Amino acid sequence: MNSHLSQSHLIACHECDQLLYFVPSTDARQTAHCPRCDHAIQAGVSNSLDQVVALCITALIVLVIANYFNFLGFDAKGQERSINLLNASYELYLQGYPVLSVLIFTFIVAIPFLYMSCLLLICLPVKLGIRWRPSLWVGRLCSAMLPWAMSEVFLVGVLVALIKMASLATIIFGVSFWAYILFSILFLRVEHIVDSHRLWGWIDDQSHFSV
Amino acid sequence: MAFLLTRFPKGTAANAGLASCSICGTLSSANEQTCRRCGNQLEFRTKNSVQKTLALVATAIIFYIPANLLPIMTTTLLGNASPATILGGVVIFIEHGSYFIALVIFSASVLIPLAKMAVIIKLCIAVNSSKKLNHRELTSMYRLVEFVGKWSMIDVFVVSILVALVQLSGLMTIQPGIAISAFACVVVLTMVAAHQFDVRLIWDKEGNQ
Structure with a gap:
């Protein structure tokens, strides 16, 4: 006590x-x-620090898997098409919506990935006891990025799209689809644990700052 | 940060001459310009919070009009192009009997953006009114707006997935419509607007009543 x-x-x-x-x-x-x-x-x-380190490493591996394999497949009367996660934003670019395409890529892949990486950059040295202090902008970047990570919203969007499609064609779920669901769950857990007090507390551990 | 400290209610950091950093939460005394922990610019309250918020909401309202009137996507089935608006999509789901999905789409793309903008405007008015405020109710309204913010993006993601998946040349293709860009703008603008609104302004009025 x-x-x-x-x-x-x-x-x-x-x-x-x-x-x-x-x-x-x-x-x-x-x-x-x-x-x-x-x-x-x-x-x-x-054990917030242990949890965050473990969750971040797992989530980053899962996110790489989610980007590597097929996300969804679609079979309508013998005509097949399968897409990976990046196609979800890239196809908009091809159709003449470059800004929207970049925005969606940022929300569903880039920001979740960067957030997890920055968090790991802060937490891993603390966990391993390495005297290495990430620069302050890593912490500031984490705080700024959090509201813009939309992996769980994207998944609900995918489900609604699939319900629209279900009557037209057979849907094939790829490895990426399941990997991305897992990633969202891990991300939500990290979001639950990490707040600005914990985050800056870990940064302080490396910079001998006391409040 | 030249403020009259006594205009803040007793017990608050600002009343004690302390500014809390908006990024890392460290308390600093009023004569410091930047946070000694993270280097962020220090302010007692977000500067011109209400003006910024209202400007962003006004822009969002302007984008909301084309977002609803123009087609959100165009489905081409065997050479027949049929553009659909947001409300058109909801009507199709109702016709197919998928009432639940119709409700999800209708709430996410029509009801929630409208309610969100209305609540943000109400908060801005409340902060400037001389009437007695229900602090807890207004704060929970703000929290709801903050929480719900990114969920309006559902519709944009639905279109992006449909466009990516349904590209069977000759048989069936789906092209994005310009309304989807406008709608994404509405969502992003309302999210920034909610973020710019400083909730502490609601609680600052507690002492003056």
């Missing part, structure tokens, strides 16, 4: 600016809420 209290420090609630003594929570059944506006400040997670 004492070690917990010694970790407490003064913060301001992000949504109502209330000054609070914040104690990092490691109990998975507890979530820290602001007493004034009920903003969820931090979800209690045990």
Whole structure:
């Protein structure tokens, strides 16, 4: 208990600016809420660093798989076509929508990939005890990218598209499809664990900054 | 950061002369310009938050008109091209009896963007009104808007998957329509607008009532 209290420090609630003594929570059944506006400040997670490192490595491997194999196949009266994940954005480019194509690629592949990579860049040295400090923009990039990662939204979009298609043709699910579902689940878990307090706490571990 | 600190309610960081960094959450005293932890520009509250938010929502409303009137995609079946709008797509699902999917599409592409823009405007008005505010209700409305933000992209992803998958030359092809770009703009603009709105402005009014 004492070690917990010694970790407490003064913060301001992000949504109502209330000054609070914040104690990092490691109990998975507890979530820290602001007493004034009920903003969820931090979800209690045990071994958050271990979990994030493991999840990030797995998610990056799964994402590479999701980009390598077939995503979906489509068989209409003997005519077949199969696409991979990148086709989902590249076909729009071919049809004369370059900006939209880049936007979709960014939302479903580039940002989730970059976010996980940056997170690993921060967490792995802390975990391994290597004295190497990532530059501050890695942390700032993580915070900026998070709202724009849309893997789970993309999956719901795919499901709706498939329901539209189901009456017209036979749908074949590729390895990438399942890999991308797994990636989304892993990403949601990481999103649940990592908040700005934990993220910057790990960056501090490497830069001897104390709040 | 020359503010009158007493205009902020008691117990808040701003009232104590502390600015919390919007990126890493570190508290710094009012006379510092940048955050000593992450180097971010320090402000008590997002500068011109309401003006920025309203400007972005106004732009989103303008894009919302072509997004609904123009075709979102064109299906060519054996040489017959039939363009479809967002609402047209919903009607097709209802005709096929897929009421649930029709509801999902209708909520994601019509109801949610409209509700989102209305809520953001309501929040901007509430912050500037002299009436007594229901802080908790307004804050939960804001949280809902923030949460729902990216889910409106569903329709854009549906079109991108259909366009990628259905390219059987001669038999059946699907081409994207210009409305899909407009719709993506609406979603991105409302997301940025919600992000620009500083919720703390709602709670700042608590002390003055």
